Amino acid sequence: MPSDKQQHIQTLMQLGEGRDVFPKAQRDVIRRSWQRCLEKYQLDPSRPRPVRVLTQQALRDHQESADELLHVARAGVERLYSQIAQHGYALILTDQRGIAVDFRGQRDQLSELRRAGLYLGSDWNERYAGTSAAGTCLHDGAAVTCHQREHFDATHIDLTCTAAPITDPQGRVIAALDISALKSPRPQESQTFALSLVTLHARMIEDAYFLHRYRDCLILRFDTAREFVHLNGRGLFAIQEDGKVIAANHEGRRLIDAHLERWPPWTVSTLPAVTQLFDGELNELLSIPHASLDQIRAFRLRADDAIVFVTLIEPRGYPVRALPTVSQQDDPVPELDQLAGDDPSMHRLLKLARRMRHENVSILIRGETGTGKEVLARALHDSGPRAKAHFVAVNCAAIPESLIESELFGYLPGAFTGGRPKGMRGLIQQADGGTLFLDEIGDMPLPLQSRLLRVLAEREVSPLGAETPIKVDIRVITATHRDVTELIASGQFREDLYYRLNGAELLLPALRERADRHYLIRKLHAELQAERDQSLHLRADAISALLNHHWPGNIRQLRNAIAFAMATAEGDEITLHDLPEVCQTHTGRARGTTTPLAAASPFASGASSSTTSPAPASAEAGEEAGELLELLRHTDWNVSQVARQLGVSRPTIYRRMRRHGLVAPNHQPLAS
Incomplete structure (x- = not known):
């Protein structure tokens, strides 16, 4: 019965004859390497040979060429070896040609490791040694495990090796980090953890090399988690003072690639500026060390709208200049500043709000239920010139339709049966000199929209039963969770009123x-x-x-x-x-997600049979329906409890349920 080595050689000889005898479970990366060994390098599988080992002088030449990398990589090599030594692994670091310029191994295994080629000066270039983790990793520029009989040369089929590439700041492969064991379990899956471990340390060495090479430059470090930015941020950019990117590490290059995919090749001639990658101004990036208490700021990526946290590393001796900061551009406004921490969407919104607070322009605030629309409106009022006058809030969805006209415009004595004997000043009059906040303006009945339009146009109000209008000085801020353009298209909202109300739009993020x-x-x-x-x-x-x-x-x-x-x-x-x-x-992650919750709504697949589910008029309608349905389910369809949570009246909840066709289990559909 032929040995494992003889069977392996026989398989490779048949492949050389053009026969497709690849093992069924053979991975593509190994297939391609074997074919290169046979067709491109003309290696003879019938003549196994030990790994070539360089002379001492030749090894020193290679080590001197890689001296800078070896100096930087030493700590990473030591850390990785300390984690794998007890499991019988040896470690080699090769240069870009596949020569082992650094080595770690157990003393009692040195002779055996040297015979296997796991030693200083060994040449693991695929052209000479055939398929191996180090050589194939250098050729493909990707991490790979070469497990036992996946090696090309029969001399190495007892080894299991895992390697990951190390690239320079321009993305060129300059080294391979490899861990190998003389013996290991037969299943290739036993090396999954080894692949992750080697890849992690290769990235650490790569980033340390990047920081060393660009130690005299400004460096932006970023990560999706704020807690890791200072410690081990995944992305690195070396930049000029004008924001131009000089170089990037692996994660930084991925971000640049995502940016380049958005633009035709003919529009991009050089690396982009960081302001093309991050949704922010250059002074916001350069002022991070001086304008942020923890020296971190959040930005949105222009490529995919995800949030990343960024810090700036300044070189030693870098002059501290009076860089323009947000606080220098805009005076502090405590009423607005306290509404947000470090969120890029809120920073943009509050920057606009600071500038609009002194203007008499009508403002429309949009955002999902509970995002703080009234809080923002009150902050605009309290930080502006009308702060000493009244702020009158009106929830258009909470006032019964039969009363909303009298509530808004007021009435004179005897204007209608059941009214107060002395009449009543309407809410619009009560806001005279101050701010009128109309919440859920999208739910205002159409007939009243015409009267409100006249108030905004003429700046006067006519109480019910009055013959003479009364002048009012008000600033109007409105809010809605609905898409008003959809309401206009369906005839539920006046287009001319929308443009009166939308002098400026502030969109609150969820x-x-x-x-x-x-x-x-x-x-x-x-x-x-x-x-x-x-x-x-x-x-x-x-x-x-x-x-x-x-x-x-x-x-x-x-x-x-x-x-x-x-x-x-x-x-x-x-x-x-x-x-x-x-x-x-609930275990769904919130960090960095922008996926709407419509997937939880009855419009998604697998809806409950107890809930009617017509198609939504828009994505936003589907999102509102999904959120409402989830709250109803979590409260066992307790409408009063849901109304309290959302801060609206029970009739409003019933109205929304009718709008989206939401029906409680074992109940008949609500009448329209």
């Missing part, structure tokens, strides 16, 4: 899309402690659950969840188990 959720959690917790005169520590497991929840009810729901936990907590701290059950059981 809580699940914000990068400053931790700031909001801490802020709401502090506010509730002050209100209740309580001192309860918010434990890490509770914070983690709050960060991970997707919050269909947004900030309002988050506040309610913290209040619930404070009311039910035993002792002096809030734990995971003190939170509402929905926060404990």
Whole structure:
């Protein structure tokens, strides 16, 4: 019976004769390498040979050429070897030609490792040694495991090797990091962890080499997690003072590639500027070390709208100049500044709000239910010239349709049966000199829209029963969670009124899309402690659950969840188990996601048979329906509880249920 080596040689000889005898489970990366060995390098599988080892002088020449990399890589090599030595692995670091310029191995195995070619000066170039992890990794520029009989040369089929490439800041492969074992389990899957470990340390060495090469330049480091930016941020850019990118590491090049895919090749001649990659201004990036307490800022990527956290590394001796910062460009406005932490969408919104707070322009605030539309409106009022006058808030969805006209415009004595004997000043009149905030303007009945348009145009109001209009000086801020352009298209909202109300539009992001959720959690917790005169520590497991929840009810729901936990907590701290059950059981990640929750709605596949599900008029309608359905299900279809969570009236919830065809189990559809 032929040995394993004889069977292996026989298989390769048949392949050389043009016969397709690849093992069924053979991976493509190994197939391609074997074919190169046979066809391109003309290696003879019938003549196994040990790995070639260079002379001492030739080895020194290679080590001197790689001296800078070897100096930087030493710490990474030592760390990796300390983790694998006890499992019988040896480690080699090759240069770009496949020569082992660094080596680590157990003393009691040195003779055996040298015979196997796992030693200083060994040549693992695929052209000479055939298919191997190091050689094939250098050729393909990708991490690979070459397990036992996947090696081309029969001399090596007892080895199992895993290697990952190390690239320079221009993306060229300059080395391979390889760990190899003389003996290992037969299943190739046993090396999965080895592949991850080697790839991780190769990236660490690559980034250390990048930082060393560009130690005299400005370097931007970024990551999707704020906690890791300073410690081990995944992305690195070396930049000039004008923001031009000089070089990038592996993750940085991926971001550049994503950017280049958005533009035709003829529009891109050089590396982009960082302001083309991050949605922010250059002074916001350059001022990070001086304008941010933790020297980190959040930005959105222009390529895919994801949020990343960025810090700036300045070279030693870099002059500290008076760089323009956000606080220098715009005076601090406490009423607005406290609404957000470090979220790029909120930064842009608040920057516009600062400039609009002194203007008399009507503002339309859009955002999902619970995102803080009224809070923003009140902050605009409190930070502007009308701060000493009244701020009158009107929820157009909460006032019964039969009363909304009299509530808004007021009435004279005797104007209608059942009215107050002395009449009533309408809400518009009460806002004279101040701000009128019309929440859920999209739910205002069409006939009243005409009267409101006249008020905005003439700046006068006519109470019911009055013959003479009354002049009013008001600033109007409106808000809605609905897409008003869809309402206009369906004839439910006047187009001319929309343009009167939309002098400027502020779009509030959903809580699940914000990068400053931790700031909001801490802020709401502090506010509730002050209100209740309580001192309860918010434990890490509770914070983690709050960060991970997707919050269909947004900030309002988050506040309610913290209040619930404070009311039910035993002792002096809030734990995971003190939170509402929905926060404990939901595991969907919120960080960095912009996916709407429509997938949880009845419009997604697998809808409950107890819920009618007509097609939504728009993606936003589907999102609203999904959020409402989820809240109803979590409260066992308790409409009163849902109304309290969303801060609206029960009739409003019923109206929305009718709009989206949502029907409680075992109930008849709501009448329209």
